Amino acid sequence: MTAYVVRRLLLMVPVAFLVTIGVFMLIHLTPGDPALIMLGEDRTPQAIAEIHQQLGLDKPLYVQYGIWLGRLAQGDLGRSITTHEQVTGAIFDRLPATLELGIVSLLWSLIVAIPLGTIAAVRRGSLVDQVATGITVAGVSIPNFFIGIVLIFLLSVSLRLFPFGGYVPFTQDPIESLRHVLLPAIALGTAGTAINMRFTRSSMIEVLNHDYIRTARAKGASWRRVVFVHALKNALIPVVTIIGLQIGGIIEGAVVTETVFTWPGVGRLAVESIFNRDYTVVQGIVLLAAFSYMVANLLVDLVYGWLDPRISYS
Amino acid sequence: MNRIAAGIVVLLFVAACGSSTGGSAQGGTPKKGGTATIALESELHTLDPLDSSLLVEREVFYNMYDSLFTIDPSLKIQPGLVTDWDTSDPMNYKFTLRTGVKYQDGTPFNGKSVKDNIERYQTGANSRRKSDLKSVASVEVVDDSHVVFHLSKPDATLLATLVDRAGMMLSMDAVTKGGANFSLAPMGAGTGPFEFVEWKRNDHLTLKRNPNYWRSGLPYLDGLTYRAIPDVNAILSALKTGDVDIARVIAPKDVASIKNDSNFIYKDTPAIGFNGFELNTGAPPFNDPAKRQAVAQAVDRYAVLKNINFNIGVIAYGPIPPSSWAFDSSEKIYDHADVAKAKSMATGFTFTFKTTSDPVNQQEAQLLQSELAQAGITMQIQTEEFATYEQECANHQFQACNVNWSGRIDPDGNTYAWWHTDGSFNDSLYSNPQVDGWLEDARTTADESKRKQDYDNAQKQIVQDAPYVFTTFGVSAQISNTKINGFVLYPDLMIRMAGVWKS
Numbered sequence: 152m153t154a155y156v157v158r159r160l161l162l163m164v165p166v167a168f169l170v171t172i173g174v175f176m177l178i179h180l181t182p183g184d185p186a187l188i189m190l191g192e193d194r195t196p197q198a199i200a201e202i203h204q205q206l207g208l209d210k211p212l213y214v215q216y217g218i219w220l221g222r223l224a225q226g227d228l229g230r231s232i233t234t235h236e237q238v239t240g241a242i243f244d245r246l247p248a249t250l251e252l253g254i255v256s257l258l259w260s261l262i263v264a265i266p267l268g269t270i271a272a273v274r275r276g277s278l279v280d281q282v283a284t285g286i287t288v289a290g291v292s293i294p295n296f297f298i299g300i301v302l303i304f305l306l307s308v309s310l311r312l313f314p315f316g317g318y319v320p321f322t323q324d325p326i327e328s329l330r331h332v333l334l335p336a337i338a339l340g341t342a343g344t345a346i347n348m349r350f351t352r353s354s355m356i357e358v359l360n361h362d363y364i365r366t367a368r369a370k371g372a373s374w375r376r377v378v379f380v381h382a383l384k385n386a387l388i389p390v391v392t393i394i395g396l397q398i399g400g401i402i403e404g405a406v407v408t409e410t411v412f413t414w415p416g417v418g419r420l421a422v423e424s425i426f427n428r429d430y431t432v433v434q435g436i437v438l439l440a441a442f443s444y445m446v447a448n449l450l451v452d453l454v455y456g457w458l459d460p461r462i463s464y465s
Numbered sequence: 466m467n468r469i470a471a472g473i474v475v476l477l478f479v480a481a482c483g484s485s486t487g488g489s490a491q492g493g494t495p496k497k498g499g500t501a502t503i504a505l506e507s508e509l510h511t512l513d514p515l516d517s518s519l520l521v522e523r524e525v526f527y528n529m530y531d532s533l534f535t536i537d538p539s540l541k542i543q544p545g546l547v548t549d550w551d552t553s554d555p556m557n558y559k560f561t562l563r564t565g566v567k568y569q570d571g572t573p574f575n576g577k578s579v580k581d582n583i584e585r586y587q588t589g590a591n592s593r594r595k596s597d598l599k600s601v602a603s604v605e606v607v608d609d610s611h612v613v614f615h616l617s618k619p620d621a622t623l624l625a626t627l628v629d630r631a632g633m634m635l636s637m638d639a640v641t642k643g644g645a646n647f648s649l650a651p652m653g654a655g656t657g658p659f660e661f662v663e664w665k666r667n668d669h670l671t672l673k674r675n676p677n678y679w680r681s682g683l684p685y686l687d688g689l690t691y692r693a694i695p696d697v698n699a700i701l702s703a704l705k706t707g708d709v710d711i712a713r714v715i716a717p718k719d720v721a722s723i724k725n726d727s728n729f730i731y732k733d734t735p736a737i738g739f740n741g742f743e744l745n746t747g748a749p750p751f752n753d754p755a756k757r758q759a760v761a762q763a764v765d766r767y768a769v770l771k772n773i774n775f776n777i778g779v780i781a782y783g784p785i786p787p788s789s790w791a792f793d794s795s796e797k798i799y800d801h802a803d804v805a806k807a808k809s810m811a812t813g814f815t816f817t818f819k820t821t822s823d824p825v826n827q828q829e830a831q832l833l834q835s836e837l838a839q840a841g842i843t844m845q846i847q848t849e850e851f852a853t854y855e856q857e858c859a860n861h862q863f864q865a866c867n868v869n870w871s872g873r874i875d876p877d878g879n880t881y882a883w884w885h886t887d888g889s890f891n892d893s894l895y896s897n898p899q900v901d902g903w904l905e906d907a908r909t910t911a912d913e914s915k916r917k918q919d920y921d922n923a924q925k926q927i928v929q930d931a932p933y934v935f936t937t938f939g940v941s942a943q944i945s946n947t948k949i950n951g952f953v954l955y956p957d958l959m960i961r962m963a964g965v966w967k968s
Contacts, residue, residue, distance in 0.1 A: 183852025187859055189510070191518035192871065193593040194859070195889040205590070233510045234666070235591075236649055245667065308702050315706040316699070317692070318668055413694050415668035423508060423667070423695075428852050 156449070163445045170441040171223070171434065175216050178425075178433050185232050185428040206232060219434065228438075229431040233424075238435040242417060248318050249416035252409070253401030255332050256340030257394070264344045265383075265390070268351025272359065272386075273378055283348060290345025295404075299338035299411040306334060316413035335412040339404060343397050350393055354386040388458055395451030399444035402436070493950055499967040500688040501949065503960060504700045504712040508667055508693040513648035514630035516591040520871050520958065523630065524713070525691060527959045529672060530655035532632040533560065533579070534624050538734070538955050540788060540874055542624050546574060546634055546656065555619035555911055562610045566679045568636035569660040570653030576606035581637050583614075596889070597631035619909040621916060625875035658684040658963035667693065678963075685951070685966035704729065704944065710967075711945040711952075713960060717775040717825065723944060730947055733940035734954045735788040737872030739781050739879065741935040742818065742833075742865050743858070747894035750814045751864060757931035759810040760865075763840035764833060765802035769936045773829045781935035783924040784870075784879045788956040790913065791876040791920040798928045799935075804840045812841035819847050819854055820867040829936075830867065858892050866892065869939075874957060876920050877908055884927050895932035 186202035187194060203209045207218060222229055228238035271283040307315045313334050321328040358364065359382055367377050397404070405418035413419075417436060424432035455462045505521040514526055535545040549561035566574040583604045586594035600620035605613040614623070626632065639654035640647055647654075651661050656679065659672035670691040674684055692709060694700045697716045701723075703709040715723065724731045744751040744760065751757050766780045779787065782797050818833065820826045827848065834844045844865075849857070858866040872879055881904045882888040886896040900923050907919035928935070941958045943949075951964045 181853075182856055183850070184856045184859075187855050188852055189516075189518060190593060192520075193518045193596070195596050198593060198596070234649065235511075235645070236666075241666070244665075248668075303699075303702055308705050311706060315703045315708045316694070317708065410695070411699070413667075413692070413699065415665060419667050426851060427510075 156453075159449050159452075163442070166445060167438065167441060171220065171438060172216070174434055174437040175219065176212070178428070178430055179212055179215070181428075183428045185430065188427050189233060219431075223438075228435040231424075231432050232429045233427045233432075238431050241420060241432060242435055242439060245415055245417045245420050247320060248414060249402060249405050249409070249418060251318075251321055251328070251332055252335055252339060252405055252414060252416060253398070255329075255336035257343065257397060257401075259336050260340040260344035260347055260397075261394070264347035265351050265387075268348040269355055269378060269383060269386075271348070272352045272355035273374075275356065280352075283352070287345040287349050290341045293341070294407075295338050295342060296407045296411050298341050299335065299408055302334045302338055303412070318415050335408050335414055338411070339408040346393060347390055347397075350390045351386065354389045355382060358382045358386040384458055388455060391451055391454050391458065395447045395454075396444075398450075399440075399447035402440045402443060493968065495685050495951055495964075495966040496968060497685050497966070498687055500690060501686055501710045501962065501965065501967060502690045502692060502708065503962075504703060504709040505691050505693045506697070506700065506714050507695050509664075509670070511648040512651045512661065512664065514594070514633040514635070515586060515589050516593050516648060517630055518593055521693075524959050525670065525672075526630065526633060527657070528659045528689060528962045529651070529657045529661060530633040530635065531566075531657050532629065533627040533634065534632060536628055536874060536955065536957065538953060540737070540790070540956055542628065545628070545632070546579075547627075550624070552624070552911065555909075556616050558614040558616065558623065560612050560614065562612065563679065564610050566656050567677060568639065568653060568656050569675050569677070570636050570639050572636045572638045573609075574634060574656055575609040576612045577609075578634060578637065579612050580604040580606050582634050583631075585635075585637075585640070586631055594631045597626050597629070619911070621908060621911055622875045622877040625873070625878070628874055659689055662688070680963065684963040686962065689962055704946065707946070710949055711943070711960065713942065713944065713958065715944055717773070717777050720775060720777055728946060730943060730945050730949065730952075732952075732954060733777065733942040734956055735779065735786055736939045736941040736958055737786055737788055737874065737879070737956050738870045738939055738958075739784050739786060739872065739935055740869040740937045740939060741781065741933055742867045743863075743893045743933045744865050744931065745861055745863055745893055746896075746930075746932050747861055748864065750816055753811065754930060755811040756814055757934075758929075759807045759812065759840065760816075760837065760842060761799045761928075761931040761934045762803055762810060763807035763837050763842060764799070764934055764936065765836050766799075766936050767801065768836065769829060769832060772832060773825060774937055778937045778939050781938045783928045783935055784883065784933070785876050785920060785924055786872065786879075786938045786956075789876050789879075791917050793921045793924060796921070796925055796928065798925070799931075802836065807840040807842075815843040815845065816864040817845045817847050818865040818867065819849060819858065819863050821851050821854055822848050826867055861892060861894055863892070868892070871958060876916075877904070880904055880920065880923060880927070881908065884923075884932060893932035895927075895930065897926060897930060900926050 186199045189202060190198050207215055230237055231241055267283050271280040274280055303315060306312045314331055317331055319327040319331050364377060364382055367381050402417050405416055406421055409416045409418035410422050420432065421436045507521055509522045509525065510519060511517050511522060514530065532545045533547045535543045537543050546563050546566065547560040548563050551559040562576060568574060583598060583601060586592055587598050600616050600618055600623060602615045602617040605615060607613060634656060635654045639652060643651060649664060653660060658675055658678050660675045662671040662673050664670045671688060673688040674686065678684065694703055697714055700712045701715045701719050704712055720731060723729045744757050746752055770776060770778060770780060785791050818830055820830050830846045834846060837844045857863055858868060870879065882890040884891060884895050884900055885904045886901050903919040903923040907916045910916050941954055941956050943952045943954055945952065948967050949965060950968055951966050953961065953964060955961065
């Protein structure tokens with residue numbers, strides 16, 4: 152088991168390496184000049200040349216990549232081109248907001264999806280099933296920024312039930328924090344809710360047809376016990392895969408939602424940095440996103456073993 | 466944003482609604498206390514005037530730092546940290562400094578401080594102020610309250626330059642203490658009405674009252690919170706929910722509803738920038754002056770003002786707006802659209818118009834497209850992401866580019882950089898020796914009437930040659946809830962909060 156984890160962790164290095172090359176090339180080959188963005192109305196040819204020299208943008212691309220990689224190897228992601236703050240600091244400052252949004256939206260999606268998906272599977276074809284299917288189609292089809300705008304308009308601007316945007320750290324004021332996070336979390340979590348519900352339903356239907364369920368029923372176990380104790384745990388394996396991907400995707404999923412709700416998280420930082428051609432920050436964020444995907448995948452694999460003891464790693 | 470290309474600021478509403486009340490503040494007895502939240506239409510990059518390049522940064526700076534000079538709502542130069550000035554010798558400007566002023570960190574403001582600040586702006590590694598202060602050869606400290614600016618060449622624009630960031634005075638102690646992070650947390654660095662507390666980027670920036678502010682009794686508010694909300698519709702939502710008290714920009718389409726809502730105050734005054742689009746004189750088809758003139762003649766500015774800007778603002782005939790002392794009301798070379806005349810100049814050609822995806826810019830592009838089609842000119846719209854578009858326009862890789870200008874206090878700032886042969890914003894590659902001569906002369910002449918004559922001449926020639934097609938002038942607006950009192954509108958778009966109070 153330990154050997155397996157270590158091997159997986161080591162495998163992340165070459166993957167991360169390939170990701171950095173991809174990101175570096177992609178952002179540097181995109182048209183747009185950070186010097187022009189930084190100088191704005193104060194651009195003069197001398198000032199542009201000075202910035203290019205300061206940032207090393209006048210060097211060939213492979214040299215720039217080499218310098219960046221060298222610093223990365225020492226754990227230094229550099230300083231932001233636009234604000235001069237440490238990239239690591241800039242990302243970690245915003246990470247709590249993104250994590251809070253991601254966790255609440257995930258919880259929201261699980262609280263709704265798993266019970267509803269289970270009921271829909273048990274009562275196939277019933278009204279509950281049809282409503283659940285309707286919600287799924289709508290949830291997957293409507294983009295989260297649109298859900299966000301509708302929620303803001305209805306619950307924030309018209310009914311004044313929730314504040315508009317902004318972030319209050321959970322550690323500072325838990326109640327206010329939840330009031331602020333709820334709308335963006337619902338907007339962000341809706342697509343996940345729909346997908347999780349659908350997976351729970353189909354996986355549950357499959358599990359309920361297995362022999363051991365019939366055996367459990369024959370032994371006299373109640374439906375409730377059969378469904379929630381015997382079937383659900385086994386039905387969750389595909390759901391866990393999807394959730395794992397959703398955890399890994401918190402950062403990039405939040406990009407749009409954070410912008411709509413002016414949420415000061417990593418997603419908004421990413422958007423702004425791309426617009427500003429803030430190469431160092433974009434590279435830092437993509438590296439983090441890739442890393443969180445890889446870790447989430449590893450965790451998912453480990454959770455499989457716990458959910459289904461027949462799966463083991465060596 | 467600076468070159469507010471086609472960014473949000475385009476909407477800087479462009480103009481006036483006819484309800485201009487520039488300069489007037491509401492009545493009542495000012496009350497102390499409370500805080501105000503102000504929406505910014507983009508996040509700041511820095512809190513140091515040294516490397517600042519955004520309009521929103523200047524807006525915050527004016528409430529933290531004092532400049533050597535200030536302006537009044539009619540754009541006239543007024544005393545700031547300089548109380549008296551003698552510019553009779555065009556090579557040596559003598560300034561008398563305000564005495565008894567302390568920075569928020571307790572260090573004194575004096576002649577040495579002025580010298581240190583100017584030298585920091587002139588030599589700092591990241592300084593964007595070098596070109597602003599190019600004409601300043603050295604600063605001589607006579608005593609604590611007197612300095613002389615020795616110039617390398619006469620510069621009629623210097624006082625206006627010292628109103629803005631190049632004239633903002635910072636405590637050198639605070640700069641040293643702040644080190645590499647000074648631009649993120651300038652603790653106690655200014656002499657202004659409010660001082661820095663914290664900046665949580667992408668969330669909020671907080672300032673608190675400077676209890677030792679030299680203008681006695683001011684400011685009224687205990688503090689200010691700035692929130693960056695990079696979407697005009699979201700800014701409107703935040704105003705309506707009460708999450709912000711004051712905004713500078715909302716979409717032109719929403720102005721009428723805010724004006725009719727008794728919970729809000731909307732006022733505006735003509736601003737100092739201009740809107741329109743530039744034509745590349747260095748490449749076909751617009752290397753042919755007749756084709757540029759045909760476009761300028763075929764554009765219906767009144768339709769742009771009415772349909773795109775919802776009549777907020779006024780028609781622009783040239784680069785110098787009505788708020789400026791150098792405005793020429795007689796210059797109306799391209800007033801109403803004249804399709805027949807345009808056709809007689811040139812017709813039957815095609816060009817590409819670059820703009821950004823901002824909805825207002827898109828609508829404007831479509832309107833222009835249909836107007837030009839009537840004159841037999843085919844305009845293709847090319848929508849680009851901001852950074853790409855800015856790079857291509859700056860590098861002359863365009864035929865027409867939709868770029869607006871936020872404007873500068875002195876008319877030099879609205880002309881020289883754009884249409885002098887060596888101008889840093891001369892994307893159009895426009896070059897006319899006569900225009901160069903007028904613009905250079907206006908820069909170095911102290912006599913205002915002589916300068917006005919230069920600008921009148923230059924403006925007529927630029928408009929006639931049409932390297933840029935002017936459409937509208939924007940407005941500077943107060944958009945707030947009714948609790949906000951004492952707000953004074955300035956044409957330079959800056960929201961100055963020292964005299965604002967909350968009821």
